[in-house]
Amino acid sequence: xxxxxxxxxxxxxxxxxxxxxxxxxxxxxxxxxxxxxxxxxxxxxxxxxxxxxxxxxxxxxxxxxxxxxxxxxxxxxxxxxxxxxxxxxxxxxxxxxxxxxxxxxxxxxxxxxxxxxxxxxxxxxxxxxxxxxxxxxxxxxxxxxxxxxxxxxxxxxxxxxxxxxxxxxxxxxxxxxxxxxxxxxxxxxxxxxxxxxxxxxxxxxxxxxxxxxxxxxxxxxxxxxxxxxxxxxxxxxxxxxxxxxxxxxxxxxxxxxxxxxxxxxxxxxxxxxxxxxxxxxxxxxxxxxxxxxxxxxxxxxxxxxxxxxxxxxxxxxxxxxxxxxxxxxxxxxxxxxxxxxxxxxxxxxxxxxxxxxxxxxxxxxxxxxxxxxxxxxxxxxxxxxxxxxxxxxxxxxxxxxxxxxxxxxxxxxxxxxxxxxxxxxxxxxxxxxxxxxxxxxxxxxxxxxxxxxxxxxxxxxxxxxxxxxxxxxxxxxxxxxxxxxxxxxxxxxxxxxxxxxxxxxxxxxxxxxxxxxxxxxxxxxxxxxxxxxxxxxxxxxxxxxxxxxxxxxxxxxxxxxxxxxxxxxxxxxxxxxxxxxxxxxxxxxx
Numbered sequence: 228x229x230x231x232x233x234x235x236x237x238x239x240x241x242x243x244x245x246x247x248x249x250x251x252x253x254x255x256x257x258x259x260x261x262x263x264x265x266x267x268x269x270x271x272x273x274x275x276x277x278x279x280x281x282x283x284x285x286x287x288x289x290x291x292x293x294x295x296x297x298x299x300x301x302x303x304x305x306x307x308x309x310x311x312x313x314x315x316x317x318x319x320x321x322x323x324x325x326x327x328x329x330x331x332x333x334x335x336x337x338x339x340x341x342x343x344x345x346x347x348x349x350x351x352x353x354x355x356x357x358x359x360x361x362x363x364x365x366x367x368x369x370x371x372x373x374x375x376x377x378x379x380x381x382x383x384x385x386x387x388x389x390x391x392x393x394x395x396x397x398x399x400x401x402x403x404x405x406x407x408x409x410x411x412x413x414x415x416x417x418x419x420x421x422x423x424x425x426x427x428x429x430x431x432x433x434x435x436x437x438x439x440x441x442x443x444x445x446x447x448x449x450x451x452x453x454x455x456x457x458x459x460x461x462x463x464x465x466x467x468x469x470x471x472x473x474x475x476x477x478x479x480x481x482x483x484x485x486x487x488x489x490x491x492x493x494x495x496x497x498x499x500x501x502x503x504x505x506x507x508x509x510x511x512x513x514x515x516x517x518x519x520x521x522x523x524x525x526x527x528x529x530x531x532x533x534x535x536x537x538x539x540x541x542x543x544x545x546x547x548x549x550x551x552x553x554x555x556x557x558x559x560x561x562x563x564x565x566x567x568x569x570x571x572x573x574x575x576x577x578x579x580x581x582x583x584x585x586x587x588x589x590x591x592x593x594x595x596x597x598x599x600x601x602x603x604x605x606x607x608x609x610x611x612x613x614x615x616x617x618x619x620x621x622x623x624x625x626x627x628x629x630x631x632x633x634x635x636x637x638x639x640x641x642x643x644x645x646x647x648x649x650x651x652x653x654x655x656x657x658x659x660x661x662x663x664x665x666x667x668x669x670x671x672x673x674x675x676x677x678x679x680x681x682x683x684x685x686x687x688x689x690x691x692x693x694x695x696x697x698x699x700x701x702x703x704x705x706x707x708x709x710x711x712x713x714x715x716x717x718x719x720x721x722x723x724x725x726x727x728x729x730x731x732x733x734x735x736x737x738x739x740x741x742x743x744x745x746x747x748x749x750x751x752x753x754x755x756x757x758x759x760x761x762x763x764x765x766x767x768x769x770x771x772x773x774x775x776x777x778x779x780x781x782x783x784x785x786x787x788x789x790x791x792x793x794x795x796x797x798x799x800x801x802x803x804x805x806x807x808x809x810x811x812x813x814x815x816x817x
Contacts, residue, residue, distance in 0.1 A: 374642035397710030402756035409483025432555035492520035558601035
């Protein structure tokens with residue numbers, strides 16, 4: 228029986244689809260003088276023709292598409308090797324999950340949304356990797372990924388090479404699945420082989436082209452990041468450029484299994500030095516990870532000071548390409564300056580270079596609107612470390628202009644969630660809380676997740692000492708929230724706010740905490756994944772509140788309920804292990 232292949236044509240005009248039985252039905256005619264390729268695909272006498280120009284020897288492309296037996300390898304080679312004005316990609320059609328599944332808002336990817344085991348069965352049957360995307364409707368960074376990376380033509384094309392599995396954190400058993408794969412927060416994106424072994428985790432804060440390049444390389448190599456790290460550690464210098472790139476673009480902040488719990492950040496310094504001779508960008512990103520990891524371990528009790536690291540940071544800051552490649556670290560982690568072993572004059576010099584370079588490059592076209600605003604953060608952080616005075620009028624006007632332009636640039640309500648979040652934080656870093664509040668209030672009527680903005684309004688009111696207004700916003704946010712995991716998170720936030728701002732309202736605190744458990748469809752989800760971390764944080768604060776207020780029967784009833792639910796969990800399960808840790812804390816407090 229003939230195999231059926233789908234021809235997808237992308238360009239500035241409409242997207243056309245046609246079908247052809249077998250690869251031999253895709254005809255490519257070469258006009259060498261212009262490297263133009265008319266593509267003809269037909270079924271039942273219906274013909275779709277289009278032309279694209281390609282800057283690659285025509286005979287190579289002709290050989291790939293007509294002669295190769297392994298179509299998936301052909302497409303991977305085509306994606307790696309060429310740049311097209313109008314691309315025509317040929318893939319096997321998969322009826323197993325493409326039909327009947329709706330896509331994430333606005334995309335054209337056939338996301339599988341069923342049971343995770345069924346998704347892996349499909350992956351095994353088709354011998355494809357599985358791409359796990361873990362997200363939530365309210366998550367600003369998820370909205371950014373969905374409106375940028377998942378809308379890109381290359382990602383849509385690449386999605387045909389794996390089983391794209393979408394896991395919404397509010398769906399039943401989603402937290403249990405998240406626990407299984409070590410998911411820590413939204414969004415998380417993991418590439419797994421058909422057997423369920425993790426290949427890599429890709430961070431969201433990189434530009435679209437780089438994201439797709441990293442994904443493509445991971446699909447081509449299918450080497451687990453853990454194996455690459457072990458090899459790089461045991462055989463320094465043994466990795467190639469693409470392998471160091473996979474390490475450099477791994478989502479280390481969401482890692483759950485690759486790094487040892489007590490690892491030394493100098494690991495990343497060593498990786499950076501190894502990569503420098505083969506890939507300068509990978510080397511720079513690994514060095515920035517060294518600074519970030521060191522910063523996370525820095526504390527007053529155990530201060531971290533890195534000798535000589537300032538010279539490498541200066542080299543990165545003086546190179547446009549490296550600044551842009553490391554934008555996520557540089558824009559959002561200016562506290563890395565605190566771990567440099569430098570004197571005050573050198574620190575001021577580096578901070579000036581740091582903020583000036585990000586301000587100068589903040590409008591680079593490869594950056595998203597949110598990332599462009601992120602370029603303000605180092606300047607604002609460094610300014611208020613040295614002074615309590617507002618920023619200059621000139622800077623204030625520039626900031627207003629940047630935010631106004633950003634605000635007008637995005638109209639899609641989902642894409643705006645991440646943007647509004649970034650605008651709000653930028654104003655807060657500038658100590659312009661009133662303007663941040665105006666932004667959130669204006670967004671309440673248009674956002675699909677108003678509870679997120681309400682929480683922001685509560686935080687602003689709390690920072691200004693308006694406790695009752697803050698509690699009102701936190702309560703409204705909880706009441707407006709939707710989805711089981713989301714309501715648990717927002718409800719717990721409201722309870723913690725009550726404990727902080729109105730600890731005398733014991734009955735309301737306990738009854739609200741108790742109601743959070745009632746809303747969950749199963750206790751598996753209560754003691755799994757993100758839900759467990761939310762309930763653990765709440766549990767810790769309930770215990771601290773009980774100790775401060777004295778022994779209260781109502782609180783003991785709540786904690787006893789947690790213990791009772793824990794006893795019902797299966798022995799040996801991760802849920803049992805998690806909830807036992809809660810009960811142990813309760814008993815210690817008692």
